[in-house]
Amino acid sequence: MRRLLAAFLLLTASGLAWSQTYPARPVRFIVPFPPGGGVDIVARAVGEKLSPRLGQPVVIDNKPGAGTTIGTAAAAQSAPDGYTLLVGQIGSQAIVHHMYSKRSFDFRRDLAPVARIAQGTIIFVVPASSPARSVRDFVQMAKANPGRLTFASSGSGALIHFTGEMFKQAAGIDLTHVPYKGSAQILPDLLDGRVDMALDSLPVYIPHIKSGKLRALAVATRARSPLYPEVPTMAEAGVPGVVSQTDYAMYAPAGTSREIILLLNREVNAVLLLEDLRAKLAVQGIELFGGTPESLAAELADEFVRWGTVIKQANITPE
Numbered sequence: 001m002r003r004l005l006a007a008f009l010l011l012t013a014s015g016l017a018w019s020q021t022y023p024a025r026p027v028r029f030i031v032p033f034p035p036g037g038g039v040d041i042v043a044r045a046v047g048e049k050l051s052p053r054l055g056q057p058v059v060i061d062n063k064p065g066a067g068t069t070i071g072t073a074a075a076a077q078s079a080p081d082g083y084t085l086l087v088g089q090i091g092s093q094a095i096v097h098h099m100y101s102k103r104s105f106d107f108r109r110d111l112a113p114v115a116r117i118a119q120g121t122i123i124f125v126v127p128a129s130s131p132a133r134s135v136r137d138f139v140q141m142a143k144a145n146p147g148r149l150t151f152a153s154s155g156s157g158a159l160i161h162f163t164g165e166m167f168k169q170a171a172g173i174d175l176t177h178v179p180y181k182g183s184a185q186i187l188p189d190l191l192d193g194r195v196d197m198a199l200d201s202l203p204v205y206i207p208h209i210k211s212g213k214l215r216a217l218a219v220a221t222r223a224r225s226p227l228y229p230e231v232p233t234m235a236e237a238g239v240p241g242v243v244s245q246t247d248y249a250m251y252a253p254a255g256t257s258r259e260i261i262l263l264l265n266r267e268v269n270a271v272l273l274l275e276d277l278r279a280k281l282a283v284q285g286i287e288l289f290g291g292t293p294e295s296l297a298a299e300l301a302d303e304f305v306r307w308g309t310v311i312k313q314a315n316i317t318p319e
Contacts, residue, residue: 022082022260022263023054023055023056023082023083024056025056025083026056026057026058026059026083027050027054027056027057027058027059027082027083027084027085028058028059028060028061028083028084028085029043029047029058029059029060029061029085029086029087029250030061030063030071030072030074030075030078030084030085030086030087031043031060031061031062031063031064031071031087031088032063032064032065032068032069032070032071032072032075032086032088032092033062033064033068033071033088033154033182034062034064034181034182034184034185035062036182036183036184036204037154037182037183037184037201037203037204038120038183038201038202038203038204038246038248038284038286039087039088039089039246039248040060040062041203041281041284041286042087042117042118042120042248042281042286043060043087043248044060045277045280045281046087046117046268046271046272046277047059047060049271049274049277050267050268050271053267053270053271054267064155064181064182065181066100067092067095067096067099067100067155067156067157067158068088068089068092068093068096068155068158069096069100069103069105071086071088072086072088072093072096072103072105072107072111073103073104073105075111075251075253076104076105076107076110076111076253076254077104077105077110077253078253079253080252080253080254080255080256080257081256081260082252082256082257082260082263082264084252084253085114085250085251085252085264086111086250086251086252087117087248087249087250088248088249088251089159089246089247089248089249090116090247090248090249090296090299090300090303091159091162091244091245091246091247091303091306091307092158092159093107093300093303094300094303094304094306094307094308095157095158095159095162095307095311096157096158097304098304098307098308098311099157099311099316100157107300108300109254110253110254111251111252111253111254112251112252112253112254112255112256112261112293113249113251113293113294113296113297113300114249114250114251114252114261114264114265114268114293114296115249115250115264115265115268115269115290115291115292115293115296116247116248116249116289116290116291116295116296116299117248117249117250117268117272117288117289117290118247118248118272118281118286118287118288118289119221119245119246119247119248119286119287119289120201120202120203120245120246120247120248120284120285120286120287121201121202121219121220121221121225121227121245121246121285121286122160122163122199122200122201122202122219122220122221122244122245122246123199123200123201123202123205123209123216123218123219123220123225123228123231123285124138124167124197124198124199124216124217124218124219124220124234124237125190125197125198125199125200125205125208125209125214125215125216125217126138126196126197126214126215126217127190127191127192127193127196127213127214127215128212128213128214128215129193130193130196130197130215132197132215132217133215133217134217134237134238135217135218135232135234135237135238135239136237136238138196138197138217139171139173139238139239142171142173142174142175143172143173146173146174147174147175147176148176149175149176149196149197150175150176150177150178150195150196150197151164151167151168151175151176151177151178151195151196151197151198151199152178152179152180152186152189152190152195152197152198152200153177153178153179153180153186153198153200154179154180154181154182154183154185154186154200154201155179155180155181155182156177156179159244159246159307160183160198160199160200160201161177161179162244162307162310162311162314163199163200163220163242163244164177164199165177165310165311165314165316166241166242166244166310167199167234167239167242168314169241169310169313169314170234170239170240170241170242171239171242175196178195183200183201183203183204183205184204186198186200186204187204187205187208190214191208191213191214199220199242199244201246202219202225202227202284202285202286203284203285203286206227206283206284206285209228216228216231217231217237218231218232218233218234218236218237218239219231219232219233219234220233220234220242220243220244220245221233221243221245222235222243224236225285226282226287227282227283227285228285247299247303248286249296249300250264250268252264261293262293265292265293268290269290269291272288272289272290
């Protein structure tokens with residue numbers, strides 16, 4: 001009995017010592033997208049609030065490209081010590097799994113869920129010069145001109161690309177995909193009418209919707225956006241089945257200790273309750289939702305099924 005008690009006290013003491021030493025240096029958030037998009041905005045806002053709670057700087061490291069695989073691979077191959085974390089979209093990781101057979105990582109094997117962070121809005125926008133005043137108008141235009149109308153995305157093989165493919169399937173239309181390197185890169189061509197529409201993450205488009213240079217026709221979430229309550233959902237706009245959102249989450253390299261994951265989960269969930277952070281992101285159409293590592297793992301599993309079906313029906317060959 002004395003030996004058991006001594007062993008227990010030793011473990012307790014070592015756990016206390018661990019909790020007092022982590023983190024002992026800056027924590028890096030790898031963001032597999034360019035600066036300025038929804039993932040980058042969320043990572044920076046959460047990192048700013050998380051830093052004082054951890055007692056260390058949180059450094060944002062943007063590593064875009066190749067459908068998020070460059071940044072994700074960097075995170076997966078990092079030491080499992082809690083100092084390198086991935087902040088990305090849940091759906092994008094499911095798509096990567098189905099689309100990139102030659103990637104150097106397996107997301108479900110090489111990265112561990114830490115915490116869900118937020119849900120962002122995907123919005124259907126057209127240039128102010130577009131004759132489409134509604135999603136139904138746009139669908140009619142596309143049916144009258146198969147393959148001639150274009151949809152922009154923030155990169156081939158990622159969530160926004162396949163949200164456009166989901167729309168094509170649900171509406172029964174043929175559109176031509178025009179990929180860019182990020183949402184901010186879409187804007188010049190969309191504003192000038194050189195591409196016909198985007199079904200993309202909301203934040204970068206807000207100033208241009210407000211100015212009237214872009215027209216919002218629908219949101220792809222199940223419920224209307226609190227930021228644009230007058231804008232219908234895709235189902236209300238006549239194209240049910242188009243449900244897509246930019247769910248943001250945090251992951252750690254597989255093998256990261258359970259203690260570190262639970263500490264980070266606790267601190268992230270605490271940050272998500274801060275009213276000033278919630279208000280700051282709400283104006284970007286981003287709502288904060290936390291959760292356990294287990295609930296995040298379950299959501300990821302659902303997204304693997306959802307986007308696998310879309311890719312199969314789109315008849316897009318994995319790379």
